[in-house]
Amino acid sequence: MIAFFLVSMGIAGVVCFVAYFLLQRKxxxxxxxxxxxxxxxxxACILIGFLISAGGFYVGQTAGYDQQEGTSTMMALAILLDIMVTLLVLIYGLVKFREPEHY
Known part of the structure; x- marks a missing residue:
């Protein structure tokens, strides 16, 4: 279950950072x-958060985490943590976006 948390949060963070770097380059x-x-x-962050959460919910159901009370609650927590990670990357990206310097 811990691997489920870490993998889904890692994927959400990496995909959002990739979106940030691509848009910053543009x-x-x-x-x-x-x-x-x-x-x-x-x-992009809203869509990524939704898609990663939906994917995590699907994987959690496929793995059988929704069958027991304890793991069902943990699966919901994993989805919320995915959204939290995407929002944190969104805040970071919006603060760090910059324009090119013109002299």
Missing amino acids: VLEETLTLDDGKGYFLI
């Missing part, structure tokens, strides 16, 4: 404005 190359990049990043 902003620095000036193919996107800063506001558009932040907006796309917000939408």
Whole structure:
């Protein structure tokens, strides 16, 4: 069950960071404005959080974690932790987004 927590949180964090780095690169190359990049990043984190949580719920049901009371509660906690990780990466990304410097 602990591996279920760690793997799902790790996947959520890595995918959100990849989205941040890709959009930040587009902003620095000036193919996107800063506001558009932040907006796309917000939408991407929401979608990633939803998809990872849905995938975690499906995997948890397939593994049989929903059959017992203790593991059912832990599966719900894992889904909430996935969303928390995506929100933390969202906060980090929105604070760290920057525009290219013009001299």
